[in-house]
Amino acid sequence: MTAVYILAKRSPCTLRFHMVTEGGWDIGASAGCLLIALLLWLGIPMWLGILTSLGGSAMGFFLLRRYYANNPVAAVEVGTAELALAQQPPL
Numbered sequence: 001m002t003a004v005y006i007l008a009k010r011s012p013c014t015l016r017f018h019m020v021t022e023g024g025w026d027i028g029a030s031a032g033c034l035l036i037a038l039l040l041w042l043g044i045p046m047w048l049g050i051l052t053s054l055g056g057s058a059m060g061f062f063l064l065r066r067y068y069a070n071n072p073v074a075a076v077e078v079g080t081a082e083l084a085l086a087q088q089p090p091l
Helices: 002-010 014-041 046-051 053-070 074-086
Strands: none
Touching: 002 014, 002 053, 014 046, 014 053, 046 053
């Protein structure tokens, strides 16, 4: 989620960015459920339907890997605010 929050901060309108990403997430999840329902209706075993979720995990892995390879500072950018808060003396 760090990559999503960084992209949201850089976008012109954070609200629209989050609305579109949430909509994309919901459409993708619904499409995946409908695909598995169709495959189960066609008679494939349930374990194979569950195994298809590995495709989404692999896609997420490759997309995040590409994002952090192109933005090496992004991994550090989020941690600086938390580090500054942690170094403040308690009230």
